[in-house]
Amino acid sequence: MENLTVLVTSIDTPTAHGVLKGLKEIKNIKIIGVNPQTLTAGNIFCDRVYRVPRFTENKDNYFEQLKEIIDKEHVQAVFPCHPHEIDVYEDYKQHLTIPFALPESSHFDRLTDKDTTYHWLDEHGFSEYIPTYYTFKSHDELARLIHNEFKDEDELIVKNTSGYVPSDFTLLTHHDKFIKAIETQQSHVFAFEDYLETDNTDHRMVMRKLDQSEFSVDLYIHDSKTVVSVPRQRIGVSDGLVLDGTLIEHTVLIAISIKIAEALIEEGFINLQFMKEDGDFKLTDVNPRFCESQVMSLGAGVNFPELFLTYRLTDERPVPRPNWNTRMVRYRESVFYHNYNADDEPAVWTAPGE
Known part of the structure; x- marks a missing residue:
C-alpha cells in the first residue's frame, strides 16, 4: 500500500x-x-x-x-x-x-443488543455458549427473578442489553458486602434492596456472577472465513480499560470464537468476550467494532488496522502468526x-x- x-x-x-x-x-x-x-x-x-x-x-x-x-x-x-x-x-x-x-454482516442490527444476539445464536445451534440469564424492565420483575431464579446467589450481574462498554454493568449483593465494597472503593456495586429502589426502566439482563477470569478474542473475518483468531486473558482492568493482559494460544477458545464469529459476520474485525460458567466458556459480549484492547494483538505481531486496509484495499491476503505468550502492561503518557x-x-x- x-x-x-x-x-x-x-x-x-x-x-x-x-x-x-x-x-x-x-x-x-x-x-x-x-x-x-x-x-x-x-x-x-x-x-x-x-x-x-x-x-x-x-x-x-x-x-x-x-x-x-x-x-x-x-x-x-x-x-x-x-x-x-x-x-x-x-x-x-x-x-x-x-x-x-x-464489520459487514447480513444481520448487523442484531449485534447491537445482547439479548437479540443470544436469541439468534440459540436458534442457530450455539446455545451451549450462552450464559444463563433473564431479561427485565421493571424492578418488580427483577425482584421476582431474584426470589425465584437466584435465591441462593450472593452476587448477581445486571447489564443493559444494549451496552457498548465493558464498564456498563452493576454488581448486586447483600448489604454487608456492599458496605465492604464502599470501604475498598469498589465501583458499580449496589445492595439488592437499594438497587430495587432506583428509577430505571431500561431493558436489562441479570445473571450470576461468573468465574473471575475474563478472556477476549480478536478476530478478522474475510469472505465468512477466519483469517486469524487471537485470544487473550485480561489480568488487570480499571473501569473497563485493560491495563494488563497476555495473549494465549488457547485452542478451545480459538475454535469456539471462530464458529461464533463466522456465523455473525461476513467481513471485518470483531471482538468476542468470554467467561466461565460451571467450568464452560460462555459468550459475555459481542463487539462488532474495533475495541480499545485490540492493541494487545499489535504487540504480538497482529496489526488488525493494517489487516483491514490490506484486505479491503488490495488483492493481498496475508495470514499473520501471533507471537503467543506476549504480555501487555499499559501505562499513561x-x-x-x-x-x-x-x-x-x-x-x-x-x-x-x-
Missing part, C-alpha cells in the same frame, strides 16, 4: 489510540483525525485533525462534514472509533462509498500543547512539519 490516507474518528478515545498505534506502523500513510476537540492525546499519531460535531448531537451535520473532509483529503478508508458509532452503521453505509471499519488558549482552539490542527 502506497500513499494511503485514512481517517480516524473520536481520536480522544482509548479505542482510537489503539487503532492509531497500528496505523502508525504502516509506511507511506497519512492519518486524518476528527474529534469535537482538536487538541487531544490522539494528535500525536495524526498528520491533521479536524473539529467535527458530535454525531449524537447532529447526525446529518456530522456526516456532511465527514464527507467534506474525506473528499478534501482524498481519504481511502475510515475507522469509526466511538463505541456508539455502531448505532449509525446504516448511516455510514448510506453516506460513504469507501470502506469503513465496522502525557501530551503537551504550549501557548494553549481554551477560547481559541483551532478548527484544524496540523502536525509540525506538515
Whole structure:
C-alpha cells in the first residue's frame, strides 16, 4: 500500500489510540483525525485533525462534514472509533462509498443488543455458549427473578442489553458486602434492596456472577472465513480499560470464537468476550467494532488496522502468526500543547512539519 490516507474518528478515545498505534506502523500513510476537540492525546499519531460535531448531537451535520473532509483529503478508508458509532452503521453505509471499519454482516442490527444476539445464536445451534440469564424492565420483575431464579446467589450481574462498554454493568449483593465494597472503593456495586429502589426502566439482563477470569478474542473475518483468531486473558482492568493482559494460544477458545464469529459476520474485525460458567466458556459480549484492547494483538505481531486496509484495499491476503505468550502492561503518557488558549482552539490542527 502506497500513499494511503485514512481517517480516524473520536481520536480522544482509548479505542482510537489503539487503532492509531497500528496505523502508525504502516509506511507511506497519512492519518486524518476528527474529534469535537482538536487538541487531544490522539494528535500525536495524526498528520491533521479536524473539529467535527458530535454525531449524537447532529447526525446529518456530522456526516456532511465527514464527507467534506474525506473528499478534501482524498481519504481511502475510515475507522469509526466511538463505541456508539455502531448505532449509525446504516448511516455510514448510506453516506460513504469507501470502506469503513465496522464489520459487514447480513444481520448487523442484531449485534447491537445482547439479548437479540443470544436469541439468534440459540436458534442457530450455539446455545451451549450462552450464559444463563433473564431479561427485565421493571424492578418488580427483577425482584421476582431474584426470589425465584437466584435465591441462593450472593452476587448477581445486571447489564443493559444494549451496552457498548465493558464498564456498563452493576454488581448486586447483600448489604454487608456492599458496605465492604464502599470501604475498598469498589465501583458499580449496589445492595439488592437499594438497587430495587432506583428509577430505571431500561431493558436489562441479570445473571450470576461468573468465574473471575475474563478472556477476549480478536478476530478478522474475510469472505465468512477466519483469517486469524487471537485470544487473550485480561489480568488487570480499571473501569473497563485493560491495563494488563497476555495473549494465549488457547485452542478451545480459538475454535469456539471462530464458529461464533463466522456465523455473525461476513467481513471485518470483531471482538468476542468470554467467561466461565460451571467450568464452560460462555459468550459475555459481542463487539462488532474495533475495541480499545485490540492493541494487545499489535504487540504480538497482529496489526488488525493494517489487516483491514490490506484486505479491503488490495488483492493481498496475508495470514499473520501471533507471537503467543506476549504480555501487555499499559501505562499513561502525557501530551503537551504550549501557548494553549481554551477560547481559541483551532478548527484544524496540523502536525509540525506538515
